[in-house]
Each structure stands twice: as C-alpha cells, then as structure tokens.
Amino acid sequence: MKRRNTQRILLVDDELDILDGCRSCLKNSGFGDILTESDSRLVLPLLEREEVDVIVLDLHMPNLSGVDLLPQIVNRYPQIKVIVSTASNEVETVVSCMKGGAFDYMVKPIDVKRLLTSVRKALELKSLSSELSTLKQYMFTDRLDHPEAFSSIVSSNKAMRAVFQYIEVVAGTRQPVTITGETGTGKELAARAIHDLSGRSGPFVPLNVAGLDDNMFSDTLFGHVKGAFTGADVARDGLITRASGGTLFLDEIGDLGEMSQIKLLRLLQEQEYYPVGSDFVKKSDARIVMATNRDLQELIKQGKFRNDLYYRLCAHRVHLPPLRDRLDDVPLLLDHFLEKAAAQLDKKKPTPPPELAVMLTLYRFPGNVREMEALVSEAVLRHKGGVLSMETFRSAMGSEVQSVPEAPAPRTESLEQALGAVFGRFPTIAEVEEQMIAEAMRKAKGNQGMAANMLGVARQTLNKRLKSQSA
Ligand SMILES: Nc1ncnc2c1ncn2[C@@H]1O[C@H](COP(=O)(O)OP(=O)(O)OP(=O)(O)O)[C@@H](O)[C@H]1O
Structure with missing residues (x-):
C-alpha cells in the first residue's frame, strides 16, 4: 500500500446526496483528500487497497449495515478513527458502537460544524498516534x-x-x-x-x-x-x-x-x-x-x-x-563556509590555520551560524593567498575569546583558601605557572597557539616552558 503525505477521509453512506454534501463541506474547509463509497460491501476491499485515516460511517445501509461493518474495520484497521452517523433515536446503538471502538458519533441530519470539529479532532489524534509510533521507531534506529x-x-x-x-x-x-x-x-x-x-x-x-x-x-x-x-x-x-x-x-x-x-x-x-x-x-x-x-x-x-x-x-x-551548544559542528561549518565564500568570490578555497577551529569553539557566537558565516566570508574577502589570516576573527572575537576561560576573580581573603584547595599549601610562582599552563592547554584542547593567546605570552615562550617542564 502506498504511503501518503496528506491525511485521507473516507465517507460511507448509501444516500448519494449526503455523500456529496459532506464531501463539499470538507473540501471547502481545506480537507483535500476525500474518498466516498455508497456500497458498504466495497468498504473492506477498498481499505485493502487504500490507506485511510478517518471514516465517517452511516450505521443504516442495505446489504451490510454500518453496525456490522464497524467491528470488522476496528479489528483489521485499529489505527483508523471511525465516526458513526446515526438517526436521532438510537442511543443504545450509539453506546454500543462507542464501546465497540468508534471514535465519535453524529446525529442525522448532519450538522456541518459538528462534522468539521469531529473530523478535525479525529485527524489530529490519528496524526499524533502515527507520530508517536514513528518516533518510537526512530529512537531505536x-x-x-x-x-x-x-x-x-x-x-x-x-x-x-x-x-x-x-x-x-x-x-x-x-x-x-x-x-x-x-x-x-x-x-x-x-x-x-x-x-x-x-x-x-x-x-x-x-x-x-x-x-x-x-x-x-x-x-x-x-x-x-x-x-x-x-x-x-x-x-x-x-x-x-x-x-x-x-x-x-x-x-x-x-x-x-x-x-x-x-x-x-x-x-x-x-x-x-x-x-x-x-x-x-x-x-x-x-x-x-x-x-x-x-x-x-x-x-x-x-x-x-x-x-x-x-x-x-x-x-x-x-x-x-545555539551554535555554542553544538561545537562539534564548528569545523564542518568552517569548511562549508570557506568553500561557499571562495566560490562566491571566485577565489581558491583558503587553508585555515589549525588553531582557527579551536579558537572558534571558544567563542560564544551570539549571532550563531549567521555570524560565523559572515566572519568567514569577511576573512575570505580579505584573503590574499597562502594560509588564511586569523586577523578578522581575532578582531571580531578576540576579547571575548580571552574572557571565556576566565573564572570570576576570587576575593582577596579567599585567594589563599583557593590556592590551598588546589595546591594543598601556599604555592611557589613556578608551581602556579605550571598549573596555569596545564589548564590553558586543556582548554585549548592541546593547541599551543590558542593556549599562548589565553596566557598572554608568545607561542614560542609557551613552547619553551612546555619543553623545560618535560625535560
Ligand atoms: N546548519 C547550517 N548550515 C549551513 N548554513 C546555515 C546553518 N544554519 C544557519 N545557516 C545559515 O545562517 C544564516 C541564518 O540562517 P536562518 O535565516 O535560517 O536563521 P534564523 O534562525 O531563521 O535567524 P533569525 O532568527 O535571525 O531569523 C543563513 O544564511 C543560513 O543559510
């Protein structure tokens, strides 16, 4: 059976003028996909061929009544919402239909508002239950x-x-x-x-x-x-x-x-x-x-x-x-926007310096992906050849990048306690320096250029310190 993108309604009634009237009402109210059937014996074969979401079923029809058809539909197609329509004096029949799985009922002559409300509700419920079962499948696959x-x-x-x-x-x-x-x-x-x-x-x-x-x-x-x-x-x-x-x-x-x-x-x-x-x-x-x-x-x-x-x-x-909550997208987006900007400006795609992606992950991006696209396109516009310059990015985000790793300054009286908590006693300058370098390297994910930027020292200086620490 073919899957559809729109929801489909089936109207079943042996009176053709009721079928036509209901179809026009529903069409005029924006329901585009409507089937009609005046012979109740053809309903089950039709449901084998066609996917249907809601059925409006007359209870009194010759040959096979709606009362007899309802349990067969409910058993074979429990996902379909069935609204039964009946003459006014049949309270017991209505009650037994509702107990037997009908979604709703309408009393003839059919009131247009009632028809629209009931069909709308049935379709909403049907789509919610299909969504739920699709979501369950997605969860596992x-x-x-x-x-x-x-x-x-x-x-x-x-x-x-x-x-x-x-x-x-x-x-x-x-x-x-x-x-x-x-x-x-x-x-x-x-x-x-x-x-x-x-x-x-x-x-x-x-x-x-x-x-x-x-x-x-x-x-x-x-x-x-x-x-x-x-x-x-x-x-x-x-x-x-x-x-x-x-x-x-x-x-x-x-x-x-x-x-x-x-x-x-x-x-x-x-x-x-x-x-x-x-x-x-x-x-x-x-x-x-x-x-x-x-x-x-x-x-x-x-x-x-x-x-x-x-x-x-x-x-x-x-x-x-926000982009700052999906930092794993930053390298992909960087590559995508470099390619896009280069194509728009008819330039060769520039090679970004390795520390650029790390630097971008330290920025908060208040303007999210749009801001990142604008920055990359500005950098490509200024690009003259070789490795892409970091200048555009530094000037736009420099101060904020450096402020990201900064913890709020501890109050003077608690500084000693804070140092004591980290080092177990009052530390020497060399110990503090070693700790700060380790922390900056951790935050910069091992990128020396970025860590040097945070520490406010030249990259070569940091490199020398790291070497002397490991010596
Ligand atoms: N994941 C993404 N991949 C590629 N381009 C993206 C992505 N997200 C956003 N963009 C680009 O960023 C720009 C902004 O996207 P969009 O207009 O869809 O955002 P928005 O959330 O509707 O923004 P606003 O709230 O300001 O209207 C567009 O140029 C869009 O192409």
Missing part, C-alpha cells in the same frame, strides 16, 4: 528517511539529528509547526526542510512579521477588497492565497501585536480569515510554520503574548540549539 531534505543544514551534531528526525515525523501532518531558537540558528532552513518533506505541491511563502502593525499584517497576509481603505482601488490577494497548497512561513511571531495574534489564532484553529474590508470569511489550506527567537513564556508573563495562541503553537515544536 537513528535513521533518516530523507537526508537530502536537510542537505542545506550542515551538521553532524546528535541533538540536530534528533531535530531532523522529528521534522521527518511531523512534516507530513496538517498541524502547524513552531520553530524556536536564537537568531541565526537556521530556523528558516528548518522551515524549508519541513515544506520540502511535506509533499505539498504549492510554494513556500515566507513573511517576516516583525515591525508590521495590525493593518500591515492583515493586508499583507489576508489581502483586501476594493475600497477597503483609501488607495485600495483594486482588490488584492494576500500571501495566504499565494501559499495555497503550500506552506506559509511566518517569522518573528513573538513580535505580533494583540489584534494580529487573534487573527493568527483564528487562522490556526479554523483555517479561516477575512480579507481587509470584507465580511465574508475565506478558507485557507496553507500549512503554517512559524518561528521566533523570543521566549514566548516570558512574553506571556509580561502580558504581550496570548496564552491560547501559545498552546496552539505548542502542538509541534522544533527547537534549534
């Missing part, structure tokens, strides 16, 4: 099914690999995804990977909402009708229309104002929006991915972010660790 989707994200870090695995699991669902992480950690790259893996044929449409007031936000995202405001001479579609069948990426959502947050919540919950100046609600089938580098819980405490919106965003959350 450490595999990626589509490594090519992450080719633009250079990393060999374990935590990042877990992020990639999680993205593979959630990319195919309809639910929104929220990506958090400091600036420059690669959130937009992750959003693009989610889109590429989603199997959606529409485009990836990014929008940075920082600095947009509510009017700008609504107009850019939802568009406007003719005459909505002075200057609106013609109707204009918003980005949400452009993202139809694809992915809308909203960056910096922590900066959204109160009114815009309410509109975003409606879009996430109901897939509905109003173009500016219109009283007619529109539906969207765009998948929504959002990102922020701000601490949303802190914003909630300050009354700047809605609690209900936050909980809606939490369903699928991807967190990208």
Whole structure:
C-alpha cells in the first residue's frame, strides 16, 4: 500500500446526496483528500487497497449495515478513527458502537460544524498516534528517511539529528509547526526542510512579521477588497492565497501585536480569515510554520503574548540549539563556509590555520551560524593567498575569546583558601605557572597557539616552558 503525505477521509453512506454534501463541506474547509463509497460491501476491499485515516460511517445501509461493518474495520484497521452517523433515536446503538471502538458519533441530519470539529479532532489524534509510533521507531534506529531534505543544514551534531528526525515525523501532518531558537540558528532552513518533506505541491511563502502593525499584517497576509481603505482601488490577494497548497512561513511571531495574534489564532484553529474590508470569511489550506527567537513564556508573563495562541503553537515544536551548544559542528561549518565564500568570490578555497577551529569553539557566537558565516566570508574577502589570516576573527572575537576561560576573580581573603584547595599549601610562582599552563592547554584542547593567546605570552615562550617542564 502506498504511503501518503496528506491525511485521507473516507465517507460511507448509501444516500448519494449526503455523500456529496459532506464531501463539499470538507473540501471547502481545506480537507483535500476525500474518498466516498455508497456500497458498504466495497468498504473492506477498498481499505485493502487504500490507506485511510478517518471514516465517517452511516450505521443504516442495505446489504451490510454500518453496525456490522464497524467491528470488522476496528479489528483489521485499529489505527483508523471511525465516526458513526446515526438517526436521532438510537442511543443504545450509539453506546454500543462507542464501546465497540468508534471514535465519535453524529446525529442525522448532519450538522456541518459538528462534522468539521469531529473530523478535525479525529485527524489530529490519528496524526499524533502515527507520530508517536514513528518516533518510537526512530529512537531505536537513528535513521533518516530523507537526508537530502536537510542537505542545506550542515551538521553532524546528535541533538540536530534528533531535530531532523522529528521534522521527518511531523512534516507530513496538517498541524502547524513552531520553530524556536536564537537568531541565526537556521530556523528558516528548518522551515524549508519541513515544506520540502511535506509533499505539498504549492510554494513556500515566507513573511517576516516583525515591525508590521495590525493593518500591515492583515493586508499583507489576508489581502483586501476594493475600497477597503483609501488607495485600495483594486482588490488584492494576500500571501495566504499565494501559499495555497503550500506552506506559509511566518517569522518573528513573538513580535505580533494583540489584534494580529487573534487573527493568527483564528487562522490556526479554523483555517479561516477575512480579507481587509470584507465580511465574508475565506478558507485557507496553507500549512503554517512559524518561528521566533523570543521566549514566548516570558512574553506571556509580561502580558504581550496570548496564552491560547501559545498552546496552539505548542502542538509541534522544533527547537534549534545555539551554535555554542553544538561545537562539534564548528569545523564542518568552517569548511562549508570557506568553500561557499571562495566560490562566491571566485577565489581558491583558503587553508585555515589549525588553531582557527579551536579558537572558534571558544567563542560564544551570539549571532550563531549567521555570524560565523559572515566572519568567514569577511576573512575570505580579505584573503590574499597562502594560509588564511586569523586577523578578522581575532578582531571580531578576540576579547571575548580571552574572557571565556576566565573564572570570576576570587576575593582577596579567599585567594589563599583557593590556592590551598588546589595546591594543598601556599604555592611557589613556578608551581602556579605550571598549573596555569596545564589548564590553558586543556582548554585549548592541546593547541599551543590558542593556549599562548589565553596566557598572554608568545607561542614560542609557551613552547619553551612546555619543553623545560618535560625535560
Ligand atoms: N546548519 C547550517 N548550515 C549551513 N548554513 C546555515 C546553518 N544554519 C544557519 N545557516 C545559515 O545562517 C544564516 C541564518 O540562517 P536562518 O535565516 O535560517 O536563521 P534564523 O534562525 O531563521 O535567524 P533569525 O532568527 O535571525 O531569523 C543563513 O544564511 C543560513 O543559510
């Protein structure tokens, strides 16, 4: 059986006008993949051929009733969520269906809102349980099914690999995804990977909402009708229309104002929006991915972010660790950016000095990968030939690199105690020097150039001391 990227609904009813009505309602609300079957005897053969996530099953049908079909579906396909539809006076039948494994029930004539809510809930639950079982498999195998989707994200870090695995699991669902992480950690790259893996044929449409007031936000995202405001001479579609069948990426959502947050919540919950100046609600089938580098819980405490919106965003959350927490990526990224900058500047890829990678691991990188890319590209721009100069890196991070290993200065009265704790008594200058050299070499992972930098002595001086110590 073929695996699909979208979730599929099967409607089973012997009354064709009910099938058509329900299908139109669901289609208009953004559910794209719907099968219908009016002959209940063909349902089990259909389920052998096709993968289905939710079934809306009429209980009264000729030949094979829904009451008889339900246990067969539940036994053979326990992963499928079945919603039964029934006439109003059948409380006992409903109770026995629910006990027999039905997910929900609806009373005929079918209420559109009830149908949409129940199908939406069933699909959410179905996707959560599939995610859980896929995640369990990933936990034991450490595999990626589509490594090519992450080719633009250079990393060999374990935590990042877990992020990639999680993205593979959630990319195919309809639910929104929220990506958090400091600036420059690669959130937009992750959003693009989610889109590429989603199997959606529409485009990836990014929008940075920082600095947009509510009017700008609504107009850019939802568009406007003719005459909505002075200057609106013609109707204009918003980005949400452009993202139809694809992915809308909203960056910096922590900066959204109160009114815009309410509109975003409606879009996430109901897939509905109003173009500016219109009283007619529109539906969207765009998948929504959002990102922020701000601490949303802190914003909630300050009354700047809605609690209900936050909980809606939490369903699928991807967190990208800062570069300083994945230092094993530094040499890979250095090599990648040297190659990229050299190609962009039409230069030969420079050879970095061996101590550069170590020096980079001692820096905090507040701007994360973006900052590292900028530094490398600046260094390659200035590069004249031979070994890459460390100058660009030193001037950008020099003082901070040296401050990294510094411990807070002990208060004078405790200095003696601290020295006593390390040496067992008051040490000689030579003993302190030997200890400091050993500590600097440890922090610089054995790199003499870097250790000399920390100790504030020339490399040759350090080298001489090390030799005399070992002599
Ligand atoms: N792992 C990575 N491999 C290669 N390039 C990366 C990686 N992570 C980030 N970059 C590059 O760093 C830059 C910033 O990435 P991106 O825009 O995705 O970050 P961001 O987290 O969305 O930043 P912000 O919060 O400021 O919007 C881009 O040029 C991107 O290509």
